[in-house]
Amino acid sequence: MTDDIKQYAVQKSEAEWKAQLSPAEFQVLRQAGTERPFTGEYTDTKTLGVYKCRACDAELFRSESKFDSHCGWPSFFAPLAEDRVQYIEDITLGMKRVEVRCANCGSHLGHVFEGEGYPTPTDLRYCINSISLTLQPA
Template sequence: MTDSTKQYAVSKTDAEWKAQLSPAEFQVLRKAGTERAYTGEYTDTKTVGVYKCRACDAELFRSESKFDSHCGWPSFFSPLAEDRVEYIEDTTLGMKRVEVRCANCGSHLGHVFEGEGYNTPTDLRYCINSISLTLAPQ
């Protein structure tokens, strides 16, 4: 799933990732899977804090950028900083989308969508799998 030519700060073999992550976490984070809509632990969370990559603990999103998009996954209008995530063109499933990965370890987080209907400061919706994140409450 990750770009084999890119060097990430955190780099592990599949065997090492499998030892660290649950099977469901491995499927989403390392194989670009998707958790079922409305099943993730952070979909409706209002807790103030920082959302981190579940694979490498990199800080990715702040709760202040989280909003209710009613799409079934936690949604954010911006990452904590642009250098925390990377964007990859995704043409799977017959659609053209933009995949969002952790810039620190290359783990799949979700997708970002653009649209004026999101009513956010950026007109963006980062649709992120709960299983890709951990929340550090403040």
């Protein structure tokens, strides 16, 4: 499920990203941080629409794939299309996980977890930081 690091369509310097993003957005999107659970604006959102990358505006997830996992972050069972995200092995914090990045700009979105018993069509939970997304209502 993981890919090698690749070149992205949207490439900016660290200074350009810092000028575009708020300090909190930069910390999550460009430094692979995590927002505190149950604090994100989309954790409990039921609005229909498309979730886009906050850094580059690429369409990533549809509201129809969002579900209530009660984990503290927005959860999806699939991306809009597999080519919209990139998977990177993450062995930080003493655990093995799969990081999810925007395939268009390389920004950190969150992690994907498999086999947790959620009743989803894919048996996957994309645990995504709200601050990594913007919602375009339908």
